[in-house]
């Protein structure tokens with residue numbers, strides 16, 4: 001039996017739910033001290049955005065989804081969060097992995113009264129990896145209902161064996177003209193046909209979910225900003241798979257890792273947790 005990570009917050013029941021449904025909420029996963037630091041970091045990032053940003057309505061106080069990625073190398077708070085918050089360790093334990101490497105950090109701010117939903121999608125086709133042990137840890141800094149844009153999932157869809165073509169979050173057809181995968185199903189128009197689970201969250205709860213699960217979020221109908229910090233984790237079985245339509249932030253030009261190999265590249269995908 002290979003060694004796998006264990007963590008006190010990842011009980012057998014929680015791990016089984018994650019493996020069966022593709023998603024699980026861990027209450028109080030991240031301690032309170034991080035939350036105000038993340039909220040303050042988001043304020044700074046909104047006024048002085050980093051390199052990998054999407055923004056549906058720059059400067060606006062409503063109707064705006066702002067995202068910023070790959071800041072663990074340049075933002076000391078994000079770097080400390082990656083290494084010290086404990087989410088890498090929990091991700092490894094949930095995935096039944098001995099290790100967790102960081103793929104990227106992702107700040108996702110949805111301003112109050114933002115109508116546009118986050119479209120239903122799978123993460124894996126956007127990413128230059130294959131493997132089952134790959135997940136996100138999405139942490140909200142505030143209390144949220146689904147109507148305030150917490151996340152929803154199609155339970156069990158991580159096991160469908162599907163690979164859906166990436167689409168841009170701003171509603172344009174695809175985020176590149178070149179992509180792999182079949183069109184994603186229109187879950188929003190046929191919700192009753194799917195086993196949808198949504199999560200209300202308290203500050204510091206983490207929603208861990210497989211990169212293979214279909215998920216989305218409604219707009220933010222509430223009066224407060226929705227700030228979430230998601231980190232993306234690679235476990236033992238993950239292999240490098242750059243392909244048409246995959247995330248251009250780290251490509252074959254940046255790494256010596258060859259297709260089909262585990263991404264043992266500490267410069268780009270640092271080993272954050274190991275048993």
Ligand SMILES: O=C(O)CCC(=O)C(=O)O
Nearest residue numbers: 108118123136217228230
């Ligand atoms: O925060 C959101 O609205 C979307 C999050 C998401 O789709 C993801 O983290 O993969």
